[in-house]
Amino acid sequence: MPKIKMPKSSPSIDMTPMVDLAFLLVTFFMLAASFRSSEPVEVDVPSSISDKIIPENVVLITIDKGGRVFFNMSDPEARREVVQQMIGKYKIRMSSEQVEKFTLMSSFGCTMQELPGYIDMAAEQRKRASTKGIPLDSTNNQLKDWIFFGNSAAMNTGKTAFEEAKLKGDNPDPNDFKPKFILKVDHKSVYVHAQNVINVFRDLNLNNLNFITSMETAPL
Amino acid sequence: MAEIAEGGGGQSKGKKRAKKNSTRVDMTPMVDLAFLLLTFFVLTSTFSKPKVMSLVYPAKPEDNPDVELPKINNAITFLLSEDKIYYYSGQYYPKNAPGPEGPTKLEETNFGPNGVRKLLADRNAYVLKGKEGLDKKLKSKSIQDSTYLRMLIDFKKHKEALKVLIKTDDKATCKNFIDLIDELKIAEIGVIAPVDLLESELQLMKEKLK
Numbered sequence: 001m002p003k004i005k006m007p008k009s010s011p012s013i014d015m016t017p018m019v020d021l022a023f024l025l026v027t028f029f030m031l032a033a034s035f036r037s038s039e040p041v042e043v044d045v046p047s048s049i050s051d052k053i054i055p056e057n058v059v060l061i062t063i064d065k066g067g068r069v070f071f072n073m074s075d076p077e078a079r080r081e082v083v084q085q086m087i088g089k090y091k092i093r094m095s096s097e098q099v100e101k102f103t104l105m106s107s108f109g110c111t112m113q114e115l116p117g118y119i120d121m122a123a124e125q126r127k128r129a130s131t132k133g134i135p136l137d138s139t140n141n142q143l144k145d146w147i148f149f150g151n152s153a154a155m156n157t158g159k160t161a162f163e164e165a166k167l168k169g170d171n172p173d174p175n176d177f178k179p180k181f182i183l184k185v186d187h188k189s190v191y192v193h194a195q196n197v198i199n200v201f202r203d204l205n206l207n208n209l210n211f212i213t214s215m216e217t218a219p220l
Numbered sequence: 221m222a223e224i225a226e227g228g229g230g231q232s233k234g235k236k237r238a239k240k241n242s243t244r245v246d247m248t249p250m251v252d253l254a255f256l257l258l259t260f261f262v263l264t265s266t267f268s269k270p271k272v273m274s275l276v277y278p279a280k281p282e283d284n285p286d287v288e289l290p291k292i293n294n295a296i297t298f299l300l301s302e303d304k305i306y307y308y309s310g311q312y313y314p315k316n317a318p319g320p321e322g323p324t325k326l327e328e329t330n331f332g333p334n335g336v337r338k339l340l341a342d343r344n345a346y347v348l349k350g351k352e353g354l355d356k357k358l359k360s361k362s363i364q365d366s367t368y369l370r371m372l373i374d375f376k377k378h379k380e381a382l383k384v385l386i387k388t389d390d391k392a393t394c395k396n397f398i399d400l401i402d403e404l405k406i407a408e409i410g411v412i413a414p415v416d417l418l419e420s421e422l423q424l425m426k427e428k429l430k
Binding site: 015016018019022023025026029030032033045046047048049050051052053054055063180182185186187188189190191192193194195198199201202203205207208209210211212213214215216 | 247248250251254255257258261262264265269270271272273274275276277278279280300388390391392393394395396397398399401402405406414
């Protein structure tokens, strides 16, 4: 009987299609990715059926499980303006580097007095820093000042953005450029915490607020 | 790094042949790298931009106790506690000043589809019916988008549309609150007002909780 000869095939497989696919996916994710900015606190937001996406020019207040309050603004120019006004009001010393660093930071939740020290921390340290949030009681209502200055600064940058869009020849809606106020609350947080912040907004006559929610499918 | 894999096959001695190099490149390192990058981007990218739900709060009343609040007709008040929800309709009548039907009693309901959603759908039938009619008109293209929105707002502002007041005690969580607002949006409620809880209402709630 003749021996059956097995064809000698090399054990390596043609990987070209796999590589094609892998790179295709890499390219896709690279282009589609918008990075999560590192926040000093993790917040699980409640879900709703709302499908409105978050607007551009925002003042964002985060409230965590324990009721600590964090402040953030989307526009770096507005951030610079706000922090300079806050420095003036609270007579804090901050170097221009610190101000520069502040404009690129994400949310923060500390008193104005702690702010220079907080800015100097590394991002990892900030997460561990045990700040108590921005004070908002009636004797020391720093949040109110942040929101007040934040509103006017964001209004200014919104105005310039609107003028630019107008020059470009689009037909922009001025309401799109006005600052929006966003609350990011932890779903386990007690509503009273949110209510305190909301009352600060209402004191400033800013009654139109938005809650960040995760998407949920609407019932039919 | 990539090495050229030599083509398999016997090399016969003696005869000098041009070396037959296979054109195949070892792609393993490249694939490794590609998948590494892929994993990195998959894990770090956030796809959907977060969604927002807007809510207009009533303006703070001026510090003027003489001004009486306007009488609300066709309203429902929800009282929220930790994962519990109560409601009463119409005006609030405390025990010491009972209304035509005696003092206000709280009714309990839940966040399930047969609870709040059904209740709101029943009470707000006027707006929901109106919306249904508008939806049909929109589908058959007899009205435009802007007209649709305007008419929907008109419906929501109508006298017969349900108005909702929300009161929370100090145990209610944000999840409860947002869930309720969500239900209200599903039921197309136009007027939503989160207001402060009265002391007597808190007592009523405590009695219910027992």
